[in-house]
Amino acid sequence: MVVLANQVDQISLLGAPKPDAYFSGIPVINLAETGSADAIVKACQEFGFFKVINHGIPIDIMAKLEEEAVKFFSLPQVEKEKSGPPNPFGYGNKSIGPNGDVGWVEYLLFAVTSKPFSYTSMPVLQEPSAISFRSALNEYISAARKLASEVLELMAEGLKIEPRNVFSKLVMDETSDEIFRLNHYPPCPLLQGLNCSLTGFGEHTDPQIISVLRSNDTQGLEIALRDGSWVSVPSDQESFFINIGDSLQVMTNGRFKSVRHRVLANGLKSRVSMIYFGGPPQTQRIAPLTQLMGEGEQSLYREFTWEEYKKAAYKSRLADYRLGQFEK
């Protein structure tokens, strides 16, 4: 145990997940089926989280990027560190964000600023040999952004608001603030035989509008249900998982829930995840849509721009309830 404490420093150990915490209730949305708009709205209200199947994105696009990510994370530590530390973009190891959060994870964070995006500040991606990594990234990010947009349009349809692109236009704009993240949770063999698990990525909500996650077939992701209990999300490498972010919670005046989630490290297997975060342009005002407000309904939040929210987020700790300071 002493050895474990030395190895993982201040990363928090959690109680082992209970066997019955494996949750079979994650809503599954079949995009090939009619009626998915209503099912999406229901999932956003109940969980702020759902799985998407029949999404039309070839498995090959995910597999190619996973292969490139594994190649990158297998490089010697000194090589990887040439693309770090993240400020906020670049390679990071154990340290998450600027305020002292840590987890059993290493990652690459990209700003999706120009489309197709550039890799300034990532030396490893500027090497000529990185052609296949760059092309896998571009291909994957375009597909994930398109999926985010389709899902956001179904949300508008399900909420019966117009135009249909009222949400999707916010992430599809030339100036949209999008982020992409590749995470690698290395196995932690020291955990074997111990009745506890290690925090890979601590609990938090995503500040943006929508997040699109895909992982390999290693378990680890957990979401908090409305009663605050944690459940483990069965992994599915062929599907995507969608999270509602804080900004969409505000735009729906609390109807859609920004889901709290976390990742636990695994004793035996590596987990690789890839997440697209769709955020609006910096100057975008984030407020409940008038069309959604019932008669006499008041906004739960004071007005703010995405730029203000982001600034506040980067001053916070990962687990903080960031919307708190914007509530009325």
Ligand code: GA4
């Ligand atoms: C959570 C969602 C995304 O991963 C992220 C994270 C960001 C970071 O890792 O740099 C933050 C975190 C996230 C919210 C609060 C701040 C910023 C770490 C942190 C402590 C890229 C994002 O946009 O916000």
